[in-house]
Amino acid sequence: MTPVVQLLRDLVALPSVNPVFLPAGDVRAGEHRVADFLIATAAKAGLSVETREVFLGRSNIFARLTPSGPVKRRIVLAPHMDTVGGDNLDKLLNPEIRNGRLYGRGACDTKGCVAAMLTAVMDTARSAQRPQETEIIFIGLIDEEVQQSGSRAVAASGFEADLAIVGEPTQLKVITAHKGDVWLWLETTGKAAHGARPELGDNAIHRMAKVVDLLETKYAQSLKKRKNPLLGHGTVNVGTIQGGFQSNIVPAHCTISIDRRTLPGETESSVRRELAAFFKQHGVKVKLAKGKGVPCLALETNHKLPLVQAAVNAVESPDETHRRRLFLRCRRTRTRRHSQCRVRPR
Numbered sequence: 001m002t003p004v005v006q007l008l009r010d011l012v013a014l015p016s017v018n019p020v021f022l023p024a025g026d027v028r029a030g031e032h033r034v035a036d037f038l039i040a041t042a043a044k045a046g047l048s049v050e051t052r053e054v055f056l057g058r059s060n061i062f063a064r065l066t067p068s069g070p071v072k073r074r075i076v077l078a079p080h081m082d083t084v085g086g087d088n089l090d091k092l093l094n095p096e097i098r099n100g101r102l103y104g105r106g107a108c109d110t111k112g113c114v115a116a117m118l119t120a121v122m123d124t125a126r127s128a129q130r131p132q133e134t135e136i137i138f139i140g141l142i143d144e145e146v147q148q149s150g151s152r153a154v155a156a157s158g159f160e161a162d163l164a165i166v167g168e169p170t171q172l173k174v175i176t177a178h179k180g181d182v183w184l185w186l187e188t189t190g191k192a193a194h195g196a197r198p199e200l201g202d203n204a205i206h207r208m209a210k211v212v213d214l215l216e217t218k219y220a221q222s223l224k225k226r227k228n229p230l231l232g233h234g235t236v237n238v239g240t241i242q243g244g245f246q247s248n249i250v251p252a253h254c255t256i257s258i259d260r261r262t263l264p265g266e267t268e269s270s271v272r273r274e275l276a277a278f279f280k281q282h283g284v285k286v287k288l289a290k291g292k293g294v295p296c297l298a299l300e301t302n303h304k305l306p307l308v309q310a311a312v313n314a315v316e317s318p319d320e321t322h323r324r325r326l327f328l329r330c331r332r333t334r335t336r337r338h339s340q341c342r343v344r345p346r
């Protein structure tokens with residue numbers, strides 16, 4: 001078994017389920033086991049390691065390969081350490097290799113990336129071609145599966161890099177753009193009445209039925225008219241609905257939640273304005289209530305930036321030597337600083 005596969009097996013066997021997906025007190029919750037293991041592994045390979053606490057007992061980890069000379073460029077490899085939960089979780093924490101694939105919770109999303117990225121940095125640290133002026137930092141992030149608190153904390157700290165590659169399952173494609181999402185809760189209000197005299201009430205579910213129909217037809221069609229060359233068009237999905245108490249009462253309230261996938265340039269505010277104008281135009285009264293609470297904007301990195309091109313070319317080239325020399329090429333490329341240069345999954 002190669003060291004990277006062994007590392008992946010070890011990582012899958014260590015539970016790091018986001019606490020949101022498990023009952024309070026479940027020992028399988030949290031990233032600390034994986035974080036401790038990665039810290040020890042990285043330190044053994046000669047990387048300098050630090051932790052930055054985000055929540056009590058939940059820290060991002062930074063494993064740094066410093067260059068032999070002064071730092072002129074910084075490359076970040078940033079996968080997340082947490083996973084979702086699942087039925088039969090203990091079985092999922094027992095990694096199995098079948099037909100050349102490793103199965104287990106998080107093997108794909110995204111402990112595979114953790115193993116590959118950390119191994120790449122450790123191999124580079126051990127090689128004779130240690131970078132002369134490029135600092136490479138592996139960042140293990142917490143809480144990506146829920147509120148992305150780990151990556152948000154890194155961004156809020158003012159941390160900058162010339163290139164950041166985020167590890168996610170992309171079938172080995174370099175993805176330079178992805179949609180954002182806006183979650184909104186919409187409410188209709190009517191008037192309660194006895195079910196035997198519905199004409200005395202105002203049915204909030206009926207009002208909401210019109211809202212749902214408009215969203216799934218005319219609004220969805222209007223989104224198809226605006227296209228991004230890489231991402232296509234935005235979408236809307238009505239995901240949940242709640243309303244009424246029992247069959248013989250005219251419902252006074254109804255709530256739905258929607259998931260609106262956005263294109264670069266769209267924000268929660270712009271989506272709210274667009275929806276308000278849309279419902280006004282169609283004469284429908286509906287309240288746009290709470291949102292998700294955290295912004296999740298679309299991303300679009302200029303794929304013509306030299307470092308991004310180097311990554312694209314390295315992955316797409318059938319030449320394994322070329323692929324292995326990605327870091328070296330990055331080190332040699334003389335470019336201006338690209339603090340916004342990020343490669344992220346769709």
Ligand SMILES: [Zn+2]
Nearest residue numbers: 109110144168
């Ligand atoms: Zn993921």
